[in-house]
Amino acid sequence: MKTKPTSIWKSVRIGLLTVLVLVVFAYGFQITQVDLTELRSEQRQESLRRVLRALAKPDLFAYEQEEVIATAPLFIPCPSEESLAALPAPDATNPYMVITPACAEPEGTVQVEGFNFYPNAKGPLRFVPGSDPANTVTLGNGIAITDAQGHFLATLELPDRPSDEVQYLRATIRRNLGALPKLTETAYSTWDKIVETVFLALLATAIGTVLAIPLSFMAARNLMAAVRSPLASISLSVLGWPVGMVIGFLAARWVGALGEPLASSLLANLAAVVIAPLGAWQALRWALPQEELTPPGTGIRLARALLIAFAALALLFALFQLAALAMNLGSLLEDLLASFGFLGGFLYQIGEILRLTTPVLAALAAGGALSSQLSRMGQHYSERAPARLVKAFNLVVTAAAGATILGLLGLLIDALYQIGEPSFTLWIPMAVGAISGLVLAAMVKPKDTLPNGMFIYTITRTILNFTRSVEALVMAIVFVIAVGIGPFAGVLALGLHTIVSLGKLYSEQVESILPGPLEAVDATGANRLQTIIYAVVPQIVPPFISYTMYRWDINVRMSTIIGFVGGGGIGFLLQQNINLLNYRAAAAQMLAIAVVVAAMDYISSYLRQRVV
Amino acid sequence: MLQVSNLTKIYAGGVKALDRVTFEVPDGQFLAVIGLSGSGKSTLLRCINRLVEPTEGQIVWNGEDITAATPEEMRRIRRRFGMVFQHFNLVSRSSVITNVLAGRLGYVNPAWSLLNRFPHQDVEKAMRQMERVGIADKAGQRADELSGGQQQRVGIARALMQDPEMILADEPVASLDPVLAHSIMKHLEEINQQDGVTVLCSLHFLDLVHRYADRVIALNEGQLVFEGLPTEIDDQKFKEIYGRDAERVG
Numbered sequence: 001m002k003t004k005p006t007s008i009w010k011s012v013r014i015g016l017l018t019v020l021v022l023v024v025f026a027y028g029f030q031i032t033q034v035d036l037t038e039l040r041s042e043q044r045q046e047s048l049r050r051v052l053r054a055l056a057k058p059d060l061f062a063y064e065q066e067e068v069i070a071t072a073p074l075f076i077p078c079p080s081e082e083s084l085a086a087l088p089a090p091d092a093t094n095p096y097m098v099i100t101p102a103c104a105e106p107e108g109t110v111q112v113e114g115f116n117f118y119p120n121a122k123g124p125l126r127f128v129p130g131s132d133p134a135n136t137v138t139l140g141n142g143i144a145i146t147d148a149q150g151h152f153l154a155t156l157e158l159p160d161r162p163s164d165e166v167q168y169l170r171a172t173i174r175r176n177l178g179a180l181p182k183l184t185e186t187a188y189s190t191w192d193k194i195v196e197t198v199f200l201a202l203l204a205t206a207i208g209t210v211l212a213i214p215l216s217f218m219a220a221r222n223l224m225a226a227v228r229s230p231l232a233s234i235s236l237s238v239l240g241w242p243v244g245m246v247i248g249f250l251a252a253r254w255v256g257a258l259g260e261p262l263a264s265s266l267l268a269n270l271a272a273v274v275i276a277p278l279g280a281w282q283a284l285r286w287a288l289p290q291e292e293l294t295p296p297g298t299g300i301r302l303a304r305a306l307l308i309a310f311a312a313l314a315l316l317f318a319l320f321q322l323a324a325l326a327m328n329l330g331s332l333l334e335d336l337l338a339s340f341g342f343l344g345g346f347l348y349q350i351g352e353i354l355r356l357t358t359p360v361l362a363a364l365a366a367g368g369a370l371s372s373q374l375s376r377m378g379q380h381y382s383e384r385a386p387a388r389l390v391k392a393f394n395l396v397v398t399a400a401a402g403a404t405i406l407g408l409l410g411l412l413i414d415a416l417y418q419i420g421e422p423s424f425t426l427w428i429p430m431a432v433g434a435i436s437g438l439v440l441a442a443m444v445k446p447k448d449t450l451p452n453g454m455f456i457y458t459i460t461r462t463i464l465n466f467t468r469s470v471e472a473l474v475m476a477i478v479f480v481i482a483v484g485i486g487p488f489a490g491v492l493a494l495g496l497h498t499i500v501s502l503g504k505l506y507s508e509q510v511e512s513i514l515p516g517p518l519e520a521v522d523a524t525g526a527n528r529l530q531t532i533i534y535a536v537v538p539q540i541v542p543p544f545i546s547y548t549m550y551r552w553d554i555n556v557r558m559s560t561i562i563g564f565v566g567g568g569g570i571g572f573l574l575q576q577n578i579n580l581l582n583y584r585a586a587a588a589q590m591l592a593i594a595v596v597v598a599a600m601d602y603i604s605s606y607l608r609q610r611v612v
Numbered sequence: 613m614l615q616v617s618n619l620t621k622i623y624a625g626g627v628k629a630l631d632r633v634t635f636e637v638p639d640g641q642f643l644a645v646i647g648l649s650g651s652g653k654s655t656l657l658r659c660i661n662r663l664v665e666p667t668e669g670q671i672v673w674n675g676e677d678i679t680a681a682t683p684e685e686m687r688r689i690r691r692r693f694g695m696v697f698q699h700f701n702l703v704s705r706s707s708v709i710t711n712v713l714a715g716r717l718g719y720v721n722p723a724w725s726l727l728n729r730f731p732h733q734d735v736e737k738a739m740r741q742m743e744r745v746g747i748a749d750k751a752g753q754r755a756d757e758l759s760g761g762q763q764q765r766v767g768i769a770r771a772l773m774q775d776p777e778m779i780l781a782d783e784p785v786a787s788l789d790p791v792l793a794h795s796i797m798k799h800l801e802e803i804n805q806q807d808g809v810t811v812l813c814s815l816h817f818l819d820l821v822h823r824y825a826d827r828v829i830a831l832n833e834g835q836l837v838f839e840g841l842p843t844e845i846d847d848q849k850f851k852e853i854y855g856r857d858a859e860r861v862g
Contacts, residue, residue: 288723383682520701520767523661524774525691525718533726534714538705 054583058591059186063176068117070095071133071168074110076158078103087166092116095150097171106160114171117150121175125154131165144171186585189573194592196487197569200562201555203491208498208555209548215499216506217532219460222518223510227453227528231394231444233378234452235401235437240371242404248366252359255316262321266332269325276318280311287311312365319358326351382447390446395438402437403430464500464507472497472558476567487568494555494562502551509543510536549604556600560593613638614660614778614810619669621655621834629655631834632669637812639777642804644825644842645814648854651831653814657780660812661693662686673778691718694771694809696800698783700763702770704756708747711755711766712738715773734773741769745799761792768799779803781813785820793817797824818845818860 038044073087084103090096095116104110112125122145126138139159144152156169217223229237262268287307296304330348334341378397382390410429419425444450476493483489513536521535563571570589577586614637621630629652637643645653658664660671662678671678673689681689694715702711716734717725724730730738742748745765750758755766764784771779781800785793801824804811815821821828822842830838830845830853838845838853845853850860 284723288721379683383684516697516699516701517703519663520695520697520770521703521714521717523663523690523693523695524715524770525687525689526714527687527717527722530717530722530725533728534706534710534717535703538703541705 051583055587055590057584058587059184059582059584060190060588060591061181061187062184063181064178065174065176067123067172067174068095069170069172070097070114070117071128071170072097072099072112073102073133073166074099074127074158074169075103075166076108076162077105079164083166095171095173097169099169104158106158106162108158110156110158110169112144112152112154112156112169112171114144114146114152114154114173115150117144117146117152117171117173118175119146119148119150121146121150121173123171123173125156125169125171127156127159127161128168128170129159129161129163131163131167133168133170138170144173146173184588186588190570190585190588190592193563193570193573193589194596197559197563197571197593198556198596200487200490200559200567200569201494201552204494204498204555204559205548205552207491207495208502208551209544211499212502212506213544215460215464215503216510217536218456219464219503219507220510221454221457222513222515223532223536224453224457225451227451227456228449229375229452230379230382230390230447230449231441232382232390232397233375234450235394235397235441236378237371237375238401239397239404240374241367242408244367244370245363247370248363249359251313251366252316252362255313256320256355256359259317259320259324263324264328266325266328269321269328272321273318273325276314276321280314280318283307283311283314316358316362319354319361323351323354323358326354387446391441394441394444394446398437398441399434400437402433402435402440404433406430406433460503461507464504467496467500468504470497473562473565473567476562476565480566485566485568490559490562490567490569493567494558497558498551498555502547505547505551506540506544509540509547513539546608549608553597553600553604557597560597613674614812615670615672616656616660617670617672619656619659619671620667621652621659621664622667628834630659630666630669630831633831633834633836635829635836635839637778637810639810640804640808642801642811642813642824642826644821644828645812645831646816646818646821646828646853647814647831647837652834653831654782655834656831657695657782657812657814660780661690661695663695687718691774692777694774694776694779696764696767696771696779696781696784698786700760700767702755702763702766704754706755707751708742708753708755708758708766709735709738709751712742712769712773715770718774738769738773741772742766744772745769760788761795764788764792764796765799768796768803772803776809778810778812781811783814783816786816793820794823800824818842818850821845 072090075084078084078101087102090098092115095114097112097114100111100113122143124138125140125142125144127140128135128138130137139161140156142154142156144154146152152171161167259272262272284307287304326347328351330344330346330351333344333347335344337344381393385393406429407426410425413419414422414425472493475496476489479489479492483492517535517539518531521531526534559567559569559571560574561571563569563573564575566572570593574586574589574593577583577589616636617634619630619633620628622628631652633652633656645656647653655664659666660678662681666679669679676689678686678689703714706714710728713730713734716730716738720730720734739748739751742751742765745768747758747762747765747769750762750766755763758766767784779800784800785796788796797820800811800813803809813825815825825842828838828840828842828845829836832853832855838849847860851858
């Protein structure tokens with residue numbers, strides 16, 4: 001074998017590359033202002049030492065203390081003889097101090113002797129400027145340490161504070177009470193806030209997980225790539241969403257108003273909560289037979305649709321009554337349970353949430369139901385009707401769908417930018433939408449299917465990626481404005497960030513499932529939803545749990561700093577104490593964060609091992 | 613009667629997996645499909661229930677054009693084709709009984725099945741099918757706790773739940789040892805002979821073909837190169853099917 005001689009060019013290239021790397025790092029040093037001389041400065045080192053010492057002593061425990069204070073008069077500089085003689089003699093029955101000499105030049109030295117103090121105790125011995133012995137401002141950093149007889153002797157350097165009037169020295173001697181130190185105020189407030197932090201993370205994770213799951217299916221290529229529908233079906237489902245949502249919302253409002261008279265009575269609530277779902281259940285049992293081999297006739301299908309609608313209304317009614325029940329019971333319990341009143345409060349809040357979200361849920365459910373029903377009808381029609389008719393139908397519904405989408409977008413833009421000119425924000429967009437719909441319908445062959453699954457996939461992915469790139473901290477700023485300073489804003493911000501990041505992580509897991517079971521369930525004649533439930537969900541349970549744990553972990557860590565922008569949790573305290581230079585308190589909060597994060601890490605890895 | 617005519621499948625990359633394949637399967641026949649790996653056996657079986665969308669050609673089953681069926685019709689057709697896979701394709705984290713009941717998904721009401729509720733008679737039927745293939749005692753276990761042979765029985769029970777008129781078996785014994793292979797093949801034979809279910813089964817080993825199949829078709833690079841009785845495969849035919857350098861084993 002012949003060894004190739006190293007080419008001169010190769011050496012030059014490597015040399016140039018090395019120089020380039022060096023230049024890049026040199027520039028990096030300049031940009032990031034690496035400066036170690038600063039570290040050597042006396043002043044910095046002194047501050048650093050002080051802060052590190054404070055951080056090493058988190059403000060968690062302290063003895064309860066009692067103190068005695070004694071003041072002694074002093075002249076700077078020495079006045080006339082008579083003013084000196086006019087000084088009162090110290091009261092020897094109480095703790096007192098004797099200063100020798102009783103007057104001195106500025107920056108001179110005096111000797112201070114104290115009597116009758118606590119034995120074996122210590123405390124600051126300070127100069128009190130001005131003529132008021134009770135002045136809270138003190139100068140110097142002398143310390144007095146008493147012996148077993150409660151006597152001390154100290155030398156004190158005086159500050160440069162000349163005055164004609166009498167000034168004072170003050171000794172504050174403290175001793176600890178009790179054998180053991182007690183938890184400090186800081187410890188209590190830190191505990192409060194760390195509990196808030198953990199629950200903030202818990203709620204955000206729960207909300208995020210629930211909403212991320214359906215999103216992740218929409219962002220999974222392997223599930224969405226197979227979804228193709230004819231144009232009529234797509235357009236009808238687009239039309240179905242807004243119409244269905246309006247119908248659902250109105251129905252929910254109507255049912256809510258219907259139940260209003262019952263709302264205040266606990267018994268009526270209870271009865272309604274039991275009876276309405278039972279009725280709905282019976283109706284559904286009849287309307288949705290478990291198995292049928294031949295498709296039913298039109299009359300029966302209509303009757304079934306009506307029954308299902310009735311059952312939906314009954315369920316809505318039950319939901320409203322459940323909300324009222326929870327609120328009534330909650331406010332009752334809040335008074336009854338005394339110190340466990342927060343359970344009642346919780347129940348009340350759940351009721352409130354239910355009452356607020358029921359119309360939204362109804363709107364979403366009705367929108368989804370109508371849209372899927374219309375889409376199925378569109379599919380059916382495209383398959384059966386002659387091509388010419390389908391083409392005409394496509395032209396109409398696609399134009400309507402285009403007009404609806406752009407019209408709604410226009411309304412959104414008007415709401416955001418307050419243009420207030422309907423011809424710009426409504427009529428022109430609707431016309432443009434209708435025309436693009438017409439063009440699309442004219443171009444597409446009437447019986448062709450379009451990849452609407454990939455369209456939804458792309459949109460979902462884009463939204464996920466864009467939203468994910470906004471830090472939760474930034475989201476918190478917006479939510480603080482929306483719902484006010486406090487942990488709720490933090491929950492919403494972290495929750496939103498959890499939705500989008502879990503949505504992406506989950507969808508990647510969905511994309512990596514084994515295709516075999518999917519194929520097998522498909523081959524039995526199952527529909528898409530059944531395939532997802534029977535072949536996809538069992539496969540993704542372990543990674544979903546694992547990612548959810550991981551996210552909870554992240555959320556606990558994030559919730560410790562979300563308070564920096566007013567999102568609640570311990571971050572608020574931490575930032576406040578850092579700004580107040582109260583490093584011992586800040587150290588207590590940092591310690592709490594470290595303990596919680598480490599504990600979470602341990603618990604989540606344990607749970608992951610057990611569950612997955 | 614299944615009639616396949618001029619069936620062609622060209623994959624997205626331009627690979628021609630099936631090239632104008634034409635054959636018929638009378639009701640109740642046990643038809644073996646042989647050929648080298650990559651000769652198009654799997655694609656052929658998957659085209660029949662349209663897990664793979666054919667590019668051209670026609671598949672007619674009892675007078676119904678499968679290639680022209682709408683998605684809704686296709687679901688109704690699929691539920692009468694049981695399918696058995698080489699790698700069993702069970703949902704490994706679900707219980708055996710859930711895997712077997714999944715065979716019923718084309719029949720039950722979707723809304724109830726999403727809540728994992730199956731009619732009483734379906735659950736009983738599942739127990740009967742599991743008894744039939746000898747895994748009734750495994751009903752509550754997770755599918756991945758079973759051995760390969762047991763997993764394939766679950767696969768067969770799942771196919772039986774569909775009340776199939778035809779079973780498409782894609783190399784059902786290729787990942788099993790010879791003893792297990794025979795026991796699985798015997799189950800398929802029994803289903804074929806007792807229930808009168810047509811079986812389309814792709815196989816690798818010619819002794820299995822001789823032992824179980826009524827008729828054989830052979831594919832080579834997507835083309836039908838042989839159609840006839842198992843006994844008609846002599847050394848000459850063998851080399852045509854498997855190529856000049858092939859040696860007979862087993």
